Amino acid sequence: MSQTPIWKTIALALTADIAEGRFATGDRLPTEAQLAATHGVNRHTVRRALAELARQRLVHPRRGAGVFVSAAATDYPIGKRVRYHQNISASGKIPGKQVLSLITRAADKTEAEALALAPGDPVHVYDGLSLADGQPIAVFQSVFPAARLPDLPEALAQNGSVTRALRHCGVADYTRISTRLTARAAEAIQARHLHLIEGAPVLHSVGINADPQGHPVEYGKTVFAGERVTLTLDDDHG
Amino acid sequence: MSQTPIWKTIALALTADIAEGRFATGDRLPTEAQLAATHGVNRHTVRRALAELARQRLVHPRRGAGVFVSAAATDYPIGKRVRYHQNISASGKIPGKQVLSLITRAADKTEAEALALAPGDPVHVYDGLSLADGQPIAVFQSVFPAARLPDLPEALAQNGSVTRALRHCGVADYTRISTRLTARAAEAIQARHLHLIEGAPVLHSVGINADPQGHPVEYGKTVFAGERVTLTLDDDHG
């Protein structure tokens, strides 16, 4: 996987530390042992990185004293860190949706528990794709209790918006009562939908939305393309 | 007519060894050379078997050190508002932190902005490892304003707990004012710390904590092992 040796990575990180002012000219760097600990490598690997910086005259080691910054780096490779990011609020309201499928079937055990139903009760299942600027951002699956929302499929088919479809079915407002997040590797089908390669990191989100009375109205799973999405949580309500 | 390849046989034997406890979690397997000798095959054949186990996340090799048995995948719920320790112990796991390094240096531009400081102002930087039942579940870096919290390093070195160290320095309480989450592939150094193979999915979290007056006291980055952690958000507002 990593064709670049670790010591080069460390050397670059240290160069960046100097270039961005975290260590100024004349400062002493952490000891080799400390650097080894923070980077989780052997001391010799750190030494190799420091040797590279010394070769570039960025630092000068003094036996018994430490390694000192001799000059500020003026020119260092910045890498391709800048990426296309899409900021999305945690509520999951994203412009641009594409309906993949919309069916009604029996609820499995997990879905029934999440929606406070009995296993086998009918549910609407809405599979879709979230887009931004034409790029796929997430695949999602929303599960709704069919008994409570018989007319939902038609409403959803019309505009795709969950919020508006729910309002049309008598749920004026809803709030998220639980969210669980984790990072996973993209499965084949997810990768296809999100234009990723299989195994690319994706952000899994599982949540339940309920009406103001506390009755669950949606059980949703969303898989975000990790490379294109940053989830921002707003912790207002101080 | 195609017999099962030798490497599959070896992989199965090793899997059984691990499953039946002949090699415990964290143990180092015999070296590739030793395994090759005992099985009477070439080293590359053993490597192929080990590669299969690594793909299944049963083991994680460390160049120069050996091949180690990975931790069994378990999910650890972590709350957004609730403190780390409380949460882990609530799930029946014994929490722990390991200090990787604790230094004071100048703030770079990003850190300065996050903490409402000027670039170059001194900051304490706390690199560490979060553990649950001895297994690493996250690497983190916390940045604190040094001018405001001069005695923090000693307090942190004593017990490792950020909450207690901050309280000791006069910050009785703090709340999270912003969080950003995304999924990434583990970089080499992160993978080593978290006992993962490079490229495994990890959950990046960047957040700022502030005291009740709204002054930032911590700028923290955390990288969770996606396979071992589920972040649970409590969206109750009261």
Added chain:
DNA sequence: CGCTATGATTTGTCTAGTTGTATAGTAGTT
């Protein structure tokens, strides 16, 4: 105050061992 002795810390060097990767080759099968 000034000096030295001492011990802890830190970089420099050495040896040995382990995994990662690249190249080339052989035997058997299709």
Added chain:
DNA sequence: AACTACTATACAACTAGACAAATCATAGCG
């Protein structure tokens, strides 16, 4: 001829531990 499974060899990258050499802080002593 091409492919698969495995062998053989060599080197690169990293770990591990030990010890030497230089530095620094400090305590003790004149």
